[in-house]
Amino acid sequence: QVQLVQSGAEVKKPGASVKVSCEASGYSFSDYYIHWARQAPGQGLEWIAWINPDTGSSNSIQKFQGRMTMTRDKSISTVTMELRGLKSDDTAIFYCARVMRTAVAGIAFDVWGQGTMVTVSS
Amino acid sequence: SSELTQDPVMSVALGQTIEITCQGDSLRNYYASWYQQKPGQAPILIIYGKNDRPSGIPDRFSGSNSGNTASLTITGAQAEDEADYYCISRDTTDNHLAVFGGGTKLTVL
Numbered sequence: 433q434v435q436l437v438q439s440g441a442e443v444k445k446p447g448a449s450v451k452v453s454c455e456a457s458g459y460s461f462s463d464y465y466i467h468w469a470r471q472a473p474g475q476g477l478e479w480i481a482w483i484n485p486d487t488g489s490s491n492s493i494q495k496f497q498g499r500m501t502m503t504r505d506k507s508i509s510t511v512t513m514e515l516r517g518l519k520s521d522d523t524a525i526f527y528c529a530r531v532m533r534t535a536v537a538g539i540a541f542d543v544w545g546q547g548t549m550v551t552v553s554s
Numbered sequence: 555s556s557e558l559t560q561d562p563v564m565s566v567a568l569g570q571t572i573e574i575t576c577q578g579d580s581l582r583n584y585y586a587s588w589y590q591q592k593p594g595q596a597p598i599l600i601i602y603g604k605n606d607r608p609s610g611i612p613d614r615f616s617g618s619n620s621g622n623t624a625s626l627t628i629t630g631a632q633a634e635d636e637a638d639y640y641c642i643s644r645d646t647t648d649n650h651l652a653v654f655g656g657g658t659k660l661t662v663l
């Protein structure tokens with residue numbers, strides 16, 4: 433079945449880096465954009481970034497530019513989000529999600545990863 | 555960048571109907587999609603496009619759009635509908651970007 437499986441929870445110290453992977457299966461990896469969202473403890477969802485698995489092009493919200501890198505490896509159908517210079521307020525669950533193909537203007541995520549908890553603590 | 559505004563907290567009596575709204579300028583150009591999230595779980599898509607439901611989503615969930623407002627209606631709310639609900643739309647300044655609403659915590663009484 434179509435699914436996204438993310439890497440496991442991480443505990444990092446302030447200033448460190450973290451990599452969160454998102455492995456796709458059950459569909460053609462290159463045909464669907466992947467987006468990332470995060471959710472701080474007790475807070476709402478925050479959209480943060482996207483990657484085109486076909487070309488590797490990507491972008492993120494301004495607050496993460498310069499600190500976040502997204503890559504993809506077509507051979508293993510995996511996208512990876514790296515966040516550097518971690519701060520305590522980066523503590524959150526990070527989700528990857530597949531963009532649904534729809535004929536109408538808008539955006540929808542039809543498949544989500546299970547989430548990866550990243551804890552930043554000294 | 556765009557912003558989407560949702561009422562943070564709403565409640566509905568069991569079996570009654572509730573409309574959850576999402577307001578923002580981007581909704582004049584793009585449809586919102588809606589997600590349900592229960593504690594400890596990833597969000598799931600419940601409404602997208604004009605008013606489409608993925609397979610498996612009950613037909614008591616419906617969506618509508620007017621001007622800068624998208625609405626999610628639950629007709630005959632069930633206990634299992636108690637959850638957080640989020641809207642999302644593309645950003646008006648860069649349609650590769652997106653923005654979530656702040657979320658609505660729905661209690662079923």
